[in-house]
Amino acid sequence: MTSFDHDLFVIGAGSGGVRASRIASGHGANVAVAEEFRVGGTCVIRGCVPKKLLVYGAHFAEDLVDAKRFGWQIEGKAFDWPTLRDNVLGEVDRLNGLYQNTLDSHQVTTLHGRATFIDAHTVAVDGKRITAKHILVATGARPFVPDIPGAELGITSNEVFHLPTLPRRVVIAGGGYIANEFAGIFHELGSDVTLINRSESILRGWEPALADRLLTISVAKGINFKLSCGLERLEKTADGIRVHFTDGKSVDTDVFLWAVGRRPNVEGLGLEAAGVALSETGAIQVDADSQTSVPHIYAVGDVTDRIQLTPIAIREGHAVADRLFGTRDWRVDYSVVPSAVFSNPPLGSVGMTEAQAKNAYGTVKIFTSDFRPMRNVLANRNERALYKLVVAAASDKVVGAHMIGPDSPEILQAVAIAIKAGLTKAQFDDTVALHPTMSEELVLMK
Numbered sequence: 001m002t003s004f005d006h007d008l009f010v011i012g013a014g015s016g017g018v019r020a021s022r023i024a025s026g027h028g029a030n031v032a033v034a035e036e037f038r039v040g041g042t043c044v045i046r047g048c049v050p051k052k053l054l055v056y057g058a059h060f061a062e063d064l065v066d067a068k069r070f071g072w073q074i075e076g077k078a079f080d081w082p083t084l085r086d087n088v089l090g091e092v093d094r095l096n097g098l099y100q101n102t103l104d105s106h107q108v109t110t111l112h113g114r115a116t117f118i119d120a121h122t123v124a125v126d127g128k129r130i131t132a133k134h135i136l137v138a139t140g141a142r143p144f145v146p147d148i149p150g151a152e153l154g155i156t157s158n159e160v161f162h163l164p165t166l167p168r169r170v171v172i173a174g175g176g177y178i179a180n181e182f183a184g185i186f187h188e189l190g191s192d193v194t195l196i197n198r199s200e201s202i203l204r205g206w207e208p209a210l211a212d213r214l215l216t217i218s219v220a221k222g223i224n225f226k227l228s229c230g231l232e233r234l235e236k237t238a239d240g241i242r243v244h245f246t247d248g249k250s251v252d253t254d255v256f257l258w259a260v261g262r263r264p265n266v267e268g269l270g271l272e273a274a275g276v277a278l279s280e281t282g283a284i285q286v287d288a289d290s291q292t293s294v295p296h297i298y299a300v301g302d303v304t305d306r307i308q309l310t311p312i313a314i315r316e317g318h319a320v321a322d323r324l325f326g327t328r329d330w331r332v333d334y335s336v337v338p339s340a341v342f343s344n345p346p347l348g349s350v351g352m353t354e355a356q357a358k359n360a361y362g363t364v365k366i367f368t369s370d371f372r373p374m375r376n377v378l379a380n381r382n383e384r385a386l387y388k389l390v391v392a393a394a395s396d397k398v399v400g401a402h403m404i405g406p407d408s409p410e411i412l413q414a415v416a417i418a419i420k421a422g423l424t425k426a427q428f429d430d431t432v433a434l435h436p437t438m439s440e441e442l443v444l445m446k
């Protein structure tokens with residue numbers, strides 16, 4: 001019998017890697033994890049958490065305006081970017097410490113350095129060779145930056161949390177999660193925002209009616225959109241960056257933010273030395289158990305490019321640890337995955353869109369509620385919420401729920417339980433409304 005330094009070696013202490021390490025160690029495994037940047041990974045250090053805190057910080061801009069209609073006189077209000085930035089980064093530091101404590105208290109050995117494969121059972125971290133019976137790759141993804149002249153003048157979501165000053169003008173490339181979230185943040189904070197996207201719409205893959213609603217509201221708020229737009233090059237100017245489009249036009253900006261997707265972190269990992277195969281899209285190829293082409297090597301999270309969300313990476317990591325060292329062999333269910341765009345207003349979505357349900361079930365019933373939230377009415381804020389339920393006609397099951405409006409992500413999480421449980425529209429209707437709320441619309445749709 002060959003002996004190894006560890007039962008499990010995890011590469012990457014982000015969402016998936018930390019969960020897998022902690023659970024495996026709890027099952028009695030001898031675990032080590034390598035992290036080349038900061039324990040916590042993208043979500044904690046430069047993703048979900050600081051982003052959501054900026055969303056909260058930015059929303060005071062509208063709340064303070066609306067407050068007047070509710071009788072509050074707020075004189076001399078002013079926003080200070082360094083205060084928000086530094087408080088957010090302080091919270092990130094606190095969480096980073098908590099994640100490290102979690103690893104330490106679970107007797108997981110943390111190696112602060114970059115890990116690369118030497119062979120299928122050996123990794124090197126800063127020149128030190130370590131062997132393991134099982135290896136888990138949880139290296140995440142990084143922002144994609146297209147290869148156009150001057151691309152390096154732009155920043156990515158990695159840098160956006162550290163800006164020295166609040167930019168007067170921001171151009172954001174992309175029409176997905178990150179682009180719409182930061183368009184909302186910067187616009188509320190007072191920057192002049194332009195979102196440019198190569199396709200003619202935003203939020204591809206989302207229920208189109210909701211994406212259209214976000215576009216309409218964002219335009220009404222004053223965010224500029226340049227859609228169906230090709231980027232030619234970025235040029236440094238005396239006071240910022242000039243963005244040149246393929247139609248010959250240009251726009252000047254202080255900050256250019258790339259938000260055109262994320263690519264799996266596979267480069268320089270030595271995956272060839274270990275014999276780990278990649279998919280056609282350059283992600284680590286895995287089966288439903290997150291097992292790679294090498295049976296004792298697993299991969300979870302963004303590096304596998306399945307669904308790039310933290311709760312998915314966490315579940316995948318947990319399932320691997322349970323499978324290898326626990327008593328429960330289970331698989332992640334990807335069929336009902338709630339997700340949200342923390343734009344202004346935010347969107348929440350779970351299950352199938354109308355188009356997907358038509359493909360899957362043939363006949364579907366659609367129920368919508370298009371309403372102005374009570375708070376917006378008194379605030380004279382002409383922003384309507386839109387809720388949409390997708391029901392499979394034959395079974396009456398609710399197979400999709402899609403919402404845009406205040407607090408949609410908070411409401412959507414509860415709806416996801418109902419959809420996961422396979423509840424029917426009749427059961428939604430049987431539920432007594434909670435009045436006065438926005439979410440009561442979910443049980444009142446006729």
Ligand SMILES: Cc1cc2nc3c(=O)[nH]c(=O)nc-3n(C[C@H](O)[C@H](O)[C@H](O)COP(=O)(O)OP(=O)(O)OC[C@H]3O[C@@H](n4cnc5c(N)ncnc54)[C@H](O)[C@@H]3O)c2cc1C
Binds near residue numbers: 016113178265300
């Ligand atoms: C701006 C932004 C906002 C987001 N908001 C949300 C949100 O609101 N909700 C949500 O669910 N998801 C959100 N996401 C996505 C979420 O952050 C990711 O899906 C999640 O972090 C993936 O977890 P992971 O474990 O696969 O990788 P990560 O969390 O990225 O962890 C990978 C870790 O591996 C390390 N690493 C890489 N290579 C090596 C190596 N060779 N050696 C050692 N260490 C290595 C990295 O430094 C990193 O710490 C957001 C992402 C971004 C960028």
Ligand SMILES: NC(=O)c1ccc[n+]([C@@H]2O[C@H](COP(=O)([O-])OP(=O)(O)OC[C@H]3O[C@@H](n4cnc5c(N)ncnc54)[C@H](O)[C@@H]3O)[C@@H](O)[C@H]2O)c1
Binds near residue numbers: 173175204
């Ligand atoms: N709230 C959340 O849960 C949240 C927030 C942020 C990020 N994330 C995760 O991180 C991932 C990455 O976020 P994202 O916003 O960068 O990606 P995304 O996939 O959401 O959107 C990418 C956008 O870039 C455009 N695009 C792609 N390639 C391009 C190219 N070569 N040139 C020009 N445009 C191009 C696409 O049309 C799309 O509009 C998301 O897919 C999501 O899974 C989640």
